[in-house]
Amino acid sequence: MKTLLIAMLGAGIVFQTLPETSVTENRADTTLADTTKKDPETGLIVDENLYMIKAQCTNCHSTKLITANRFTRDGWKQKIRWMQANHNLWELGDAEKPVLDYLEKNYSPTASAARRAPLKDIKWYKLEQN
Numbered sequence: 001m002k003t004l005l006i007a008m009l010g011a012g013i014v015f016q017t018l019p020e021t022s023v024t025e026n027r028a029d030t031t032l033a034d035t036t037k038k039d040p041e042t043g044l045i046v047d048e049n050l051y052m053i054k055a056q057c058t059n060c061h062s063t064k065l066i067t068a069n070r071f072t073r074d075g076w077k078q079k080i081r082w083m084q085a086n087h088n089l090w091e092l093g094d095a096e097k098p099v100l101d102y103l104e105k106n107y108s109p110t111a112s113a114a115r116r117a118p119l120k121d122i123k124w125y126k127l128e129q130n
């Protein structure tokens, strides 16, 4: 009799703790979903043209001016022209295309990094109609 009571108590504890555990696991999943790699030195998103940005855009000011902004390719081009006209930025020459490729890909208004990661493991269900 005593053993049965202890067994029932034990089962009760398991029942109560189970739902909480699964909620915590779900939360961990969504936190891990942001896999964008950032360069530790500059905070810039890592991709194959990052070295161009490091060479052309880090001499005069913080890279925060880049990471805090979202412009279209044309918008970035205008910023570059503006710095060339007013702030002694040099002609980028052959570097301009990879620089703009990088900025458009990672820091445009529609860049994937500007959005949250897509939801995973969505369980769809049918709505019943009366």
Ligand code: HEC
Binding pocket: 053, 056, 057, 058, 059, 060, 061, 065, 066, 069, 079, 080, 083, 087, 088, 089, 090, 099
């Ligand atoms: C020769 C120096 C120099 C270089 C190199 C340079 N900038 Fe700038 N940039 C400036 C100055 C000066 C400002 C104005 C800073 C301020 O307002 O505090 C500025 C401002 C900016 C801003 C803010 C513009 C705004 O509207 O507020 C952005 C974005 C920017 N730079 C991006 C870049 C990018 C991208 C590159 C690489 C292609 C780059 N900069 C390279 C001098 C430079």
